[in-house]
Amino acid sequence: MTRARSLATESVPAQGEPIPTSFAQRYGAPPPNALNMDSITSAASVVAAGLAVGLAAIGPGIGQGSASQGAVEGIARQPEAEGKIRGTLLLSLAFMESLTIYGLVVALVLLFANPFAG
Template structure:
């Protein structure tokens, strides 16, 4: 394997993980903040707010894990080899 291609693949994998983490990270922070604000405004709706926010957080985390899976495959499945 060409060392330059391998290095480029590793850098691409790092960028993929980083970029796949930015969006969900910002989204998770927003969801958590809005959930706390909603619970503070309506304490009686805590169960519904918590359930909905946890489901949303799980979907956001799944997209981050997909990015990690793709990035871990990039150095080994490079089409330029």
């Protein structure tokens, strides 16, 4: 019997057999703290990831709001320049949004590819 077929037939519990809560419990997975990272480093990384995302969103959010306000005011004053203003606004909004994405990347690195893990 192949391994895949064996796993498929073994994963169905017989009547009265307790159902394992996960595949890992039945077939043996490393313990949850097998990353070998102490709890202080882990907690600090999670806090730093949260701060990275939060602070990376505050600045561009304020900047996008003020840029949009300026664009709307400019279009209200000079409706004939609407095309130029809109193009410049969209380009600047893309640059501002990239700063938020960089903060998200830093947070993901801290959570999943932690350089401080021992």
